[in-house]
Amino acid sequence: MSNRRDYRASKAALFDGFDNIEEGGIRASSSYSQNIDDHTNDKAINNLEDRVSFLKKLTGDIHGEVESHNRMLDRMGNEMDASRGIMAGTMDRFKIVLEKKSSQRMCKLVAYFVVSFFLIYYFIRVFRFFMNG
Template identity: 70%
Template sequence: MSYRRDHRASRGALLDNLDSLEEGGLRASSSYSNDNDDHNEKAMDSLHDRVRFLKKLTGDVHEEVESHKRMLDRMGNEMDASRGIMSGTMDRFKMVFDKKSNRRACKLAMYFVILFFALYYIIRVLFNFMYG
């Protein structure tokens, strides 16, 4: 019988140890839960800050896109205006080149321009050679 008492006592001690382990486990789990909650709060705060930053960044990008859109619209309008001016200029050139006398005058002016650039280049090369 003493064996049974010892067995019951050891069994009771074992069960008490298991109960204390479970309680400790619960306490550890509760402590772990508090640490996990703190970690989750920090992660949420960090995520909130990132979302706020991204929201500000997308707002800035939107403003920049709108600014570029307005600039491109103005540039398109200016290009349309310059296209009108260029077509008028081309019409005038066509009228000038339709007549033979005007064509000769344009050729003569073009020859003078080419001669001017050639003389300028020659004088510049000679000047650099002599004084450079």
């Protein structure tokens, strides 16, 4: 038995600072394990801080883009309202002109529009013929 005690004592002296040698391998002492865990946690925290700062920057950029698009849409809405007002005024004037003019003038106006349409159509066809031919 003393031989076995000497063996354990020499093993303990050889692996001083390590626990549980006989239970399936060398395991670090609790203070060494805690230092490794602290170091791993510090790395993880630094990595997480980097990700959070990246996400914060990204959300700030997205917020800026959304704000600029909102301003652009507001301007477009205002311009569309102004255009709608101009169109309404033009249509009102056109109605007044149509009501005051005789039917003969109206027929002439329609005829001018139809002739103009066919002339433009003819010129476009001729232009395409020369471009493709």
